[in-house]
Amino acid sequence: MRTLIALAVPLLISLAAASPAIAQQAPALAPEGYRLVWSDEFDRPGLPDPAKWSYDTQANRSGWYNNELQYYSAARLENARVEDGRLILTARRERLADMADFGGQDYSSARLIGRDGGQGWTYGLIEARLKLPCSRGSWPAFWMLPDNAAAWPLGGEIDIMEHVGHDPGVVHGTVHTGKYNHVQGTQSGGEGRTPRACEQFHTYQALWTPEAVIFAIDDRPYHRFDNDGTGEMAAWPFDHPFHILLNVAVGGDWGGAQGVDDAALPQSMEVDWVRVWQAAD
Secondary structure (H helix, E strand, O other), X not given: OXXXXXXXXXXHHHHHHHHHXXXXXXXXXXXXXXXXXXXXXXXXXXXXXXXXXXXXXXXXXXXXXXXXXXXXXXXXXXXXXEEOOEEEEEEEEOXXXXXXXXXXXXXXEOEEEEOEOOEOEOOEEEEEEEEOOOOOOEEEEEEEEEOOXXXXXXXXXXXXXXXXXXXXXXXXXXXXXXXXXXXXXXXXXXXXXXXXXXXXXXXXXXEEXXXXXXXXXXOEEEEEEEXXXXXXXXOOOOOOOEEEEEEEEEEOOOOOOOOOOHHHXXXXXXXXEEEXXXXXX
């Protein structure tokens, strides 16, 4: 019996060590040979895992982009917590005036940055299973920005999922570059229909390859942005590492186009998991 136990223990340890990489089957959207390289299944209650997530607060004092109304807190359970196997990002009607970087905002929320050992990823299938808030004025997003310091929009942006509460049931997948961006009205984007996005979880995905970025919901593609092959960074800046962002904005030019329903707050985006798949070396 001792011999059997001695033989079994190393095997169990080996399987346990390997399980994060082999426990999940690649989704249908993933090309053959893709493997899981990074994920967060949110199985540890409390604050988000600091080895995987950091807090983006750099514009709190100056004010956030697109005329958004929220203050993004750091390491505050009221705005970002893991509970019952899910990450919950919550927007609230409150003034956090005691914060050193407070900028006069009437709302609080959270904006998280996901990286692997401090670095983003170049190419892959990036996906998250989400349930969205739907109150008027909410603006949840799952998206990517470049690790380098190139000025927006030249460095690129991949909006895997954006949703505004005044237009429930429709999500948006969009690419911004120096040549194609919303400031010029030339952004490349599509609409995905999810009638129960605020009641049910759906998987929002971007398959990013050297040839294209393909947006999908539950493995069903709905928009494609192709590399035009010119080699111009202004047209295709997507050949270097990008990191993940998750946030719930309040108001803003788009999210607040029909005002903010304060009575509906707090509102949360629930994240079941986030995964990154890439081709095997």
